[in-house]
Amino acid sequence: MDYQTLSISIADKLATVTLNRPDVRNAFNEQTINELTVAFNELGRDDVVRAIVLAANGPAFCAGADLNWMKKMAGYTHAENNADAMQLAQMLRAIYLCPKPVVAKVQGDCYAGGMGLVAACDIAVAVEEANFCLSEAKLGLIPATISPYVIKAMGENAARRYFLTAERFSAREAHRIGFVHETVGADALDAKVNEIVKALLTNSPNAVKEAKVLVREVVNQPVSDALLADTALRIAQIRASEQGREGVQSFLEKRKPNWLN
Structure with missing residues (x-):
């Protein structure tokens, strides 16, 4: 444009x-x-x-x-x-x-x-x-x-x-x-x-994106069984994501994650 x-x-x-x-x-x-x-x-x-x-x-x-x-x-x-x-x-x-x-x-x-x-x-x-x-x-x-x-x-x-x-x-x-x-x-x-x-820019691009959504969708929600299930699902999914696995692995190996390369 x-x-x-x-x-x-x-x-x-x-x-x-x-x-x-x-x-x-x-x-x-x-x-x-x-x-x-x-x-x-x-x-x-x-x-x-x-x-x-x-x-x-x-x-x-x-x-x-x-x-x-x-x-x-x-x-x-x-x-x-x-x-x-x-x-x-x-x-x-x-x-x-x-x-x-x-x-x-x-x-x-x-x-x-x-x-x-x-x-x-x-x-x-x-x-x-x-x-x-x-x-x-x-x-x-x-x-x-x-x-x-x-x-x-x-x-x-x-x-x-x-x-x-x-x-x-x-x-x-x-x-x-x-x-x-x-x-x-x-x-x-x-x-x-x-x-x-x-x-x-130091943080995982995917984590930043999902954290932005997390705040928007959790704010003002009652702490209900549905919210507990939702937040548990979110962390389970991001742990299994490519950047989630890379972030934890790079921390354990004391190296920079690949999104900083």
Whole structure:
């Protein structure tokens, strides 16, 4: 695909997807949504890629929806609005369900739909100077499409406050409520993201993929007989897998596993 709103690079098993509309603070429109959906679907299928970083060019990470796109939506019919919202929902799901681990590299302010992008990632690192805001209520809207991911990331209590008040909050607060995993100075952002990526690439690609699924499917489940059986089956299957056997054998033989060669 000839990407117009993103730049994508692949090197050393890492793909970097960069929002590239700095003139509008990386606000997204229908083209950006389509390009992100295609990019994450394709990278998820690419055997060369073992991890993905979602980054942005310019001072802001993402300001949410593009104003010109919002103006167009004001004239949409109900059916057109619904179809448009579904495109955004499918884009967020493509990031969330991507079989490769995704790290959000938040180098600046992150508002509204931009918070949905970050929440759909597996790991989020933000600079200490970044601000966050779920600003939809100020415009008479609600953060509906991004809510499944944002509520998972920050929790119900924090979501209840920030969905309702549309207050701007700091990276420190985003870290306190669990929305981002770490905050660092701007000069340390690259190093911290690289450290996390290195950890991801050291691990078994299959184990990382299955661990991502495990968290998603076990969270909030009651500790029932069915859950015990499910988790026992998962570990039994991965023990018998090629990488499971290789990992244990390489540990016993005190050598690197073959996925590091």
